[in-house]
Amino acid sequence: MHPAPARFLALSGPRWLGLVVVAGLLLVGCGKHYWGKPGAGPADFQRESAECARENAVLMGSNKDYGIVIADLYKNCLKARGWNRAQQFEPAPAGWFRGIEEDGPMRLEASPSPRL
Numbered sequence: 001m002h003p004a005p006a007r008f009l010a011l012s013g014p015r016w017l018g019l020v021v022v023a024g025l026l027l028v029g030c031g032k033h034y035w036g037k038p039g040a041g042p043a044d045f046q047r048e049s050a051e052c053a054r055e056n057a058v059l060m061g062s063n064k065d066y067g068i069v070i071a072d073l074y075k076n077c078l079k080a081r082g083w084n085r086a087q088q089f090e091p092a093p094a095g096w097f098r099g100i101e102e103d104g105p106m107r108l109e110a111s112p113s114p115r116l
Contacts, residue, residue, distance in 0.1 A: 031087040034096035045097040050109040052077035
């Protein structure tokens with residue numbers, strides 16, 4: 001029987017398991033989160049994302065052009081409208097769009113004017 005190489009022994013047991021766990025966590029964190037909805041296009045996401053941002057922002061200033069968007073409420077709003085959030089590798093597949101990921105100030109788009 002041949003003795004095991006020294007470098008294999010150095011990664012046996014808990015060290016090997018730790019290396020596998022770290023590698024797995026790094027792979028999971030490689031993609032960014034995107035939003036998708038069957039049959040929806042970029043204009044649909046742009047409109048609904050802007051509406052959810054405006055609905056879930058603490059407005060700043062008198063003209064209501066800026067606000068601090070509460071990301072969790074924004075995400076819940078998009079989910080309620082049928083959007084699914086999933087981690088995707090870049091470049092994201094067609095039909096997946098980036099949204100707001102964390103609380104923070106931003107310029108809010110004007111509400112779309114009603115069509116007559």
